[in-house]
């Protein structure tokens with residue numbers, strides 16, 4: 001088992017890490033376990049571990065994926081906590097993909113203004129990104145993740161064994177965030193993937209655990225320095241300005257990682273076209289994502305919708321759009337207020353049809 005420290009908590013990565021759960025909720029008379037249907041077996045394992053340790057467990061099943069990141073679902077969780085008379089010494093555990101851990105984190109952050117939270121990510125994306133770092137939230141009609149709180153967990157348990165049941169397309173989605181970490185901070189990630197893309201996609205192989213550990217290390221370093229996204233943390237949003245706009249336009253039928261993949265190619269084009277990024281490094285984005293089988297194009301006619309949707313990006317300041325771009329490999333920077341012409345030119349590089 002590997003433990004990576006983030007401020008005051010640890011991300012435990014390995015097989016059978018659930019053993020650490022009772023310690024993380026010590027002192028809680030009740031523990032709510034929030035999960036969605038596809039991970040019931042993994043939630044049951046967490047529940048059994050808690051019950052063996054003497055905790056009273058309140059299982060809360062929520063709608064799967066983005067359907068769960070909704071105010072009505074959060075409200076139903078708070079109703080359940082209220083009915084069980086949850087107090088400040090109790091705890092919330094989120095078991096599932098990034099959507100469930102984002103929701104569970106938001107529920108925990110708001111209940112009594114904050115009760116203990118433990119995240120147990122069961123998707124690759126959850127392990128390397130969503131469950132780590134304290135961003136919690138839900139979607140609203142106006143856009144993705146627009147309501148939420150910075151609320152770090154007391155601990156994160158990444159049981160690599162759960163990846164054995166993750167659908168292949170969801171594993172692939174997680175690799176988009178892994179590739180992102182490679183470009184913004186740890187190019188060894190890119191070399192590992194490029195030398196054997198199939199190995200990177202094998203949940204039982206030796207490459208994926210290393211990719212998980214390297215990506216968590218990147219995220220841990222960044223959020224330990226800048227939890228509330230005053231500056232440095234924005235680099236974790238590389239590829240997300242366009243990515244979130246695609247997700248919203250698709251009404252969340254596209255996977256987050258797939259949308260981020262297109263967003264990464266767009267961001268690389270922005271970097272190159274603004275004269276900041278070497279063409280070879282820009283081209284490497286498309287190459288590595290394509291070799292994995294991630295999407296790198298989106299319909300040409302979508303541009304006006306996407307351009308409008310990007311206005312609600314959290315990095316925007318007033319009418320000024322701001323993008324994370326690269327000045328070189330592992331050298332992220334900010335591009336503020338690019339012209340509409342430059343944005344369209346960059347979009348042409350991902351536009352299909």
Ligand SMILES: NC(=O)c1ccc[n+]([C@@H]2O[C@H](COP(=O)([O-])OP(=O)(O)OC[C@H]3O[C@@H](n4cnc5c(N)ncnc54)[C@H](O)[C@@H]3O)[C@@H](O)[C@H]2O)c1
Nearest residue numbers: 038065097098099122123125126129130135162165166256
């Ligand atoms: N808070 C953050 O910092 C942060 C970072 C990145 C992404 N996110 C959010 O995370 C979400 C995407 O996360 P995701 O890619 O995990 O998608 P997801 O949560 O929608 O999960 C994808 C699918 O896989 C299923 N699943 C998860 N683990 C499984 C397992 N072990 N076995 C079988 N099925 C399993 C889920 O139930 C779901 O059907 C988005 O909402 C995104 O905005 C948040």
Ligand SMILES: O=C(O)C(=O)C[C@@H](O)[C@H](O)[C@H](O)COP(=O)(O)O
Nearest residue numbers: 129133135144145233236237240314
């Ligand atoms: O942790 C962060 O910070 C990130 O930006 C990580 C992203 O991968 C993640 O998708 C995050 O939820 C996006 O945050 P948002 O603030 O743009 O909603």
Ligand SMILES: [Zn+2]
Nearest residue numbers: 177240256260
């Ligand atoms: Zn993301």
